[in-house]
Amino acid sequence: MNVLVTSSNDYTIVTIEGRIDATSSNEFEKSVMEVIEEGNTKIILDCSGLNYISSSGLRVFLIALKKMKAIKGQLKLCNLQPVIQGIFDVSGFATIFSIFPDQKSAMER
Amino acid sequence: MYRVLWVDNQIAELTRVEVFLEELGEEWAFQMPLVLSLNLVLEEALTNIISYGYDDEGKHSIEIVFRKIGAELIISIIDDGHAYDPTSNAEPDITLSAEERPVGGLGIFLIKKVMNKVEYQRKENKNYLILTKNIG
Numbered sequence: 329m330n331v332l333v334t335s336s337n338d339y340t341i342v343t344i345e346g347r348i349d350a351t352s353s354n355e356f357e358k359s360v361m362e363v364i365e366e367g368n369t370k371i372i373l374d375c376s377g378l379n380y381i382s383s384s385g386l387r388v389f390l391i392a393l394k395k396m397k398a399i400k401g402q403l404k405l406c407n408l409q410p411v412i413q414g415i416f417d418v419s420g421f422a423t424i425f426s427i428f429p430d431q432k433s434a435m436e437r
Numbered sequence: 438m439y440r441v442l443w444v445d446n447q448i449a450e451l452t453r454v455e456v457f458l459e460e461l462g463e464e465w466a467f468q469m470p471l472v473l474s475l476n477l478v479l480e481e482a483l484t485n486i487i488s489y490g491y492d493d494e495g496k497h498s499i500e501i502v503f504r505k506i507g508a509e510l511i512i513s514i515i516d517d518g519h520a521y522d523p524t525s526n527a528e529p530d531i532t533l534s535a536e537e538r539p540v541g542g543l544g545i546f547l548i549k550k551v552m553n554k555v556e557y558q559r560k561e562n563k564n565y566l567i568l569t570k571n572i573g
Binding site for chain 1: 476533536541543544
């Protein structure tokens with residue numbers, strides 16, 4: 329798992345690559361929490377390179393969303409691969425997250 | 438067709454499970470989405486066993502048996518941890534808002550969503566989790 333943090337317009341973009349499973353979710357949580365604690369209030373998680381997620385990874389996504397909601401910030405997801413979208417659908421996460429087809433549309437709304 | 442994988446009660450073993458499933462997928466001609474789904478199911482089941490199944494700090498082996506019988510794939514996970522029936526878990530409420538949703542509790546739910554049948558048995562001080570998927 330790799331995380332790349334960049335910024336574009338007002339957004340901080342966290343690009344995730346690889347797998348978020350029980351062996352890598354702690355590392356992922358640390359990276360995402362750092363971005364939030366730095367005070368970024370508009371964050372996009374670009375999942376184009378995310379090819380596997382388990383409940384350990386979903387847990388981190390939910391923690392991040394709760395944190396962002398608590399500070400009235402924005403957390404958006406984009407570029408979910410079909411397998412990942414499927415897991416978000418069955419777990420009900422697709423209804424609590426703002427999911428966009430790409431970075432551009434995530435920034436526009 | 439029949440294959441067996443033994444893993445130790447360590448989270449790092451999940452990497453070996455991933456490699457094993459990729460090889461099994463090639464051998465048994467599974468499509469990639471199926472391999473990923475099976476990986477998810479095994480990770481959730483094994484993470485539970487490894488994290489909560491044992492009362493001691495010792496090393497334990499977990500046996501995973503894969504059987505392909507006609508259009509059915511049957512995966513049996515056998516561990517010597519304390520008795521735990523995951524099929525009795527309450528289902529999470531997936532309609533709650535982000536603020537209301539508890540963190541965690543999705544593992545068993547995801548297993549039930551991917552597999553067609555999830556059965557549990559306790560025999561001779563061992564847990565048997567038997568997972569069946571129709572793979573047509």
